Amino acid sequence: MSNKSYHHGNLRNALVEKGIELINQKGSEQLSLRKVSALCGVSQTAPYSHFQSKEDLLEAMQEYVIQQFMEVLEHAINSCPKQNDPDVLIQMGKNYVLFFINHPQYFQFLFSHTNIEMKLSLDADEVKNFPPLELLKTIVVRIYGEAGMPNEKMEDTIISLWATVHGLAAIATMKNVHYDKDWEMKIENIIRNR
Amino acid sequence: MSNKSYHHGNLRNALVEKGIELINQKGSEQLSLRKVSALCGVSQTAPYSHFQSKEDLLEAMQEYVIQQFMEVLEHAINSCPKQNDPDVLIQMGKNYVLFFINHPQYFQFLFSHTNIEMKLSLDADEVKNFPPLELLKTIVVRIYGEAGMPNEKMEDTIISLWATVHGLAAIATMKNVHYDKDWEMKIENIIRNR
DNA sequence: CATTTAATCTTTACAGTGTCAAGATTGGAA
DNA sequence: TTCCAATCTTGACACTGTAAAGATTAAATG
Numbered sequence: 001m002s003n004k005s006y007h008h009g010n011l012r013n014a015l016v017e018k019g020i021e022l023i024n025q026k027g028s029e030q031l032s033l034r035k036v037s038a039l040c041g042v043s044q045t046a047p048y049s050h051f052q053s054k055e056d057l058l059e060a061m062q063e064y065v066i067q068q069f070m071e072v073l074e075h076a077i078n079s080c081p082k083q084n085d086p087d088v089l090i091q092m093g094k095n096y097v098l099f100f101i102n103h104p105q106y107f108q109f110l111f112s113h114t115n116i117e118m119k120l121s122l123d124a125d126e127v128k129n130f131p132p133l134e135l136l137k138t139i140v141v142r143i144y145g146e147a148g149m150p151n152e153k154m155e156d157t158i159i160s161l162w163a164t165v166h167g168l169a170a171i172a173t174m175k176n177v178h179y180d181k182d183w184e185m186k187i188e189n190i191i192r193n194r
Numbered sequence: 195m196s197n198k199s200y201h202h203g204n205l206r207n208a209l210v211e212k213g214i215e216l217i218n219q220k221g222s223e224q225l226s227l228r229k230v231s232a233l234c235g236v237s238q239t240a241p242y243s244h245f246q247s248k249e250d251l252l253e254a255m256q257e258y259v260i261q262q263f264m265e266v267l268e269h270a271i272n273s274c275p276k277q278n279d280p281d282v283l284i285q286m287g288k289n290y291v292l293f294f295i296n297h298p299q300y301f302q303f304l305f306s307h308t309n310i311e312m313k314l315s316l317d318a319d320e321v322k323n324f325p326p327l328e329l330l331k332t333i334v335v336r337i338y339g340e341a342g343m344p345n346e347k348m349e350d351t352i353i354s355l356w357a358t359v360h361g362l363a364a365i366a367t368m369k370n371v372h373y374d375k376d377w378e379m380k381i382e383n384i385i386r387n388r
Numbered sequence: 389c390a391t392t393t394a395a396t397c398t399t400t401a402c403a404g405t406g407t408c409a410a411g412a413t414t415g416g417a418a
Numbered sequence: 419t420t421c422c423a424a425t426c427t428t429g430a431c432a433c434t435g436t437a438a439a440g441a442t443t444a445a446a447t448g
Contacts, residue, residue, distance in 0.1 A: 007415075034404080045408085163359075163365055164361055170360055171356065201395085201442080228434070240398080393445085398439100401438085403434100405435100409428105
């Protein structure tokens, strides 16, 4: 609690937040345990009381970022007047891409060290999954499942949409990408005409 | 030339090739200058006679991989009976994804450290570009340009196709992705119905 | 052929990294 | 009040990229 005590009091959260700050500023390659420790005013090995490795801290940071990501996606969904309209998917996809355009460092960070289990098929939830993908599956089933679309076709829809927006995010966050038109409308058109 | 001489004789190429071997086996995060040097039977700092930094070696390795990549793409194109048929794009896209499925470590390696300049718009070639994207642009112009499609629509086609196949490659090369169906046909369907 | 030169490689060294082992501090339970 | 378990520090180790200085040798020069 106090500023100069031996015990930090909230180190676990501080490490996660300062780590994310560092990534936003310098990129994920510049992140080191010792830098994050220094930012928290704590010794090099202090993180090992809360995380058993650097990888472990990175996973906690990823969960934090994914939570922000999920809020953006859910906000896009909830802003749609009709919840079972295909336009929900468009808005969701648009915000998928915009999230990474607004936080360019997050894309590399999330999808390079990630060990998150991914199960593309709709059945079999025994695997701990990537929450945004889970959400996408839910929405697709909500929109097309009740309309009688067969599972296999829904799976294709999921992968197709996911691949498009994920690819757009990858391209948009590449270093030195020059694209001078207004992205937002362009993205929407591409997703819509997918 | 000789095996035990002070001078290696072909160190530059050896570093590139052993480095790529290392990436294929252990992944790009496990690559270090010292390991590559050891694999070439040479001291830690020997690479600095041929590359001015680790990043510089990585760029040379990337060029090497991109060359292999280009051969796969060009082979797909040349295998098509009609060169101005839209099916050329489908085959090219399919091989784009399959290349990274066959070399899972290459995706992270190529697109995480890369500093390659990317210019999405069709005009203005003043920027040194990403060769596969250049090729895609050429093919799209060949197929649709002569048919009178406006530039802006061609650009949308390029980004849309690129995003789809790039996203598919990203997803397919994620760790722990479980997808038990036959990818090859699925990929083709998704690209075709894009 | 002899000699110089420039390219190539080695040795040594240093700061930065993740992480282990041992010990210091301290808040809260007994 | 005492004790303990959680938390943090100090010190050390192997590994990393790379700078500086010197050794070796292929190739150019005379």
